Amino acid sequence: MHADPRQPFFNATAKYDSSRTRFSVPALLEDRLAERLRRTALDVFEVLGCAGLARVDFFVPADGEPVVNEINTFPGFTPASQFPRMFAAAGMSYAEVVDTLIRTAVARG
Template identity: 75%
Template sequence: MAPALEIHPDPDQPFFNATAKYDNAATHFVVPAPLESTLAERLRRTAVEVFETLGCSGLARVDFFVPADGEPVVNEINTFPGFTPTSQFPRMWAAAGLSYTDVVQNLLETAVRKG
């Protein structure tokens, strides 16, 4: 499992839109996110639970909101997250030590095994 990624969107954008996401140097992605270990583990466990409960396979990214009180809220599960070199999913895996090529290879091998 890849480490959590934290998004610091461009404060001049009204929300985290495509411009803030892909075309804006003012948006910053921090991976691994600077989380306390108990919160990081809770997010990891919850992401796996969401993935398994929904019967997902292959790849997915589970997004959370973590408000100031620290009580995480599942925002969405993205069953086919962005996969460009600037997308969050490959950034997260890069932080885990896997290259873009490694991630694609792993996905292909997993799909073949599940045939």
């Protein structure tokens, strides 16, 4: 993600209203780094005892050593949000994601 350079922070304007903010979904990463981030995200999700959906955000500094920034246990889920775009890049439609979340919740009881 490259935020709008005119915005001092990654604020609502940069996130939703700026044509200068660029999201690359999937992220443009080397396969090895992408796999490391995927594994780490799953580990964070499991260690924290999460269920359902969450998004684990990272910083990847120039030295390449990833740092977990946060886990968002209720990421934006509107069609304009990034979370559904991530699932779409993985081959799941918005309806399929919602259906999966509902089925998983029902199965958990």
